[in-house]
Amino acid sequence: MKVYVSTDMEGTAGIVDWAQCVGDGPEAAAGRELLLAEVNAAIDGALAGGATEIVVNDSHSVMRNLAPERLHGRAAYISGSHKPLYMMEGLDPSFDAIFFVSYHGSMGGDPAVLSHTYNPRAVAEVRLNGQVVGESGVNALVAAHHGVPIVLVTGDQTACEETVAVVPRVETAVVKKSITRFAAESLHPEVARDLIRAAATRAVELADRPAPDIAVPSTLEVTWRTADMAEMATWIRGVERVAPRVTRAGDTDRLRLFRTFITSVLLTRGIALER
Template sequence: MKVFLSTDMEGTAGVVAWEQCVGDGPQAEAGRRLLLAEVNAAIEGAVAGGATDVVVNDSHSTMRNLPADRLAGGASYVSGAHKPLYMMQGLDDSFGACLFVSYHGSVGAAAGLSHTYNPNAVIEARLDGRVTGEAGINALVAAHYGVPVVLVTGDRCACDETAALIPGVHSAVVKEHVSRVAAHSLHPELACELIKLQARAAVQTAADAPPPRFDPGVLELSVRTTDIAEAASWVRGVDRTGPRELRIHGDTHLGTYRSFCAAILLTRTVAEIR
């Protein structure tokens, strides 16, 4: 079975501050080591559960946070910027399971380093009326290709938010929220053990897991400024429904996700203006 693994970074045990997950400083280097161990734990669990082929899509910041030669299980690696399907690049209908590793809580949630894609732009995202984070938005792509999302790892909030949208998803909670920049993390070795166990169970039962279902799969965004909303509305499939409100509903779930990614990319410069 082919397994797709999308990895973020803010949900890693021991990572609580931006310095640990952005840039090239010594703290970021240490953060990337912790992330690599968690990604490898998920790969090893997936392989133990029956994965024959693992594709890792690096979805965080520069999207090249991992040393390709140190990925476990002979996993292939999708890395680098300007990927059309962003956090879901590489997924298609040939996969049997999708894993989300080191995910974090949505913007507005009581969760460490909480945000939803761009913290300067998005102040809330809702999928069919329910507040969602990145896992829910990314699950649109899994739904399109009919691939079950079977595992989420990260902080408690990321796991709870994902389970609310995808009942039955396996989860590995590796840290508890204290504040947006503080957490109580499991020891990294124990976090990795938990991730490995859950990944194994998740992949073992993936054949019986349904893909995510969204009906109708409308994505609504509240954004920080009217300028962001204006620029986002230039994207096909994005309707402006209020001064700072957007509604995205493509012909397919994939179309919705593509319009969302285009809006995020297009509004980056505008969103930086304070």
């Protein structure tokens, strides 16, 4: 049983501010410790459920947030920020199951701590086949392409709800309840890890679930923060502007559609960072 783990950070119990998950300050260092413990809880649960091989893809910010030698189960570790498939780098049909650990909700959904979809300064909302999705929904395109089931998601209630909307049979571990974008009620870290560990074990034991059923041709509609960003996104082949701040792209190849989205996010990053 080979398990793929895509881990973000904003969905970790106790994290409610960017200072806890960006940069190299003391709060960020403490945040990385909280994240590592939740990732290891997911690994422990996967091993208890019968996993024999685990690959962890660090998908948050600069994508080198975990101490490799401290990953449990001698998990392989994908890190570094220049990855063609970004949050889904390394996934291929050889995997039997996918975990999304420490995921967060989108700006377009219900209140979620540190909500965004890939780039909070550029993307206001993403719709997959007309449905508001967060990063889990966008990333599900890659899972569907390779035919690998998403069996676990951990994070706040909005992240879990958005994932269930795309993958109805996914196991969930809600480790905190968002109150606003910068406030939440979190489980005690040890309780959160116990919850994740148990959910991961159940997820692996039932990993014969189908891959995400995403209709093709698939369409991604992106609402950008500014009209300039929407115009810039149309420089990418296959992206059309359908409203001042809205673009749409559709494709029968779900992996190619995912790549188109990632390219548009990266392309707009420069203008999004201007003051």
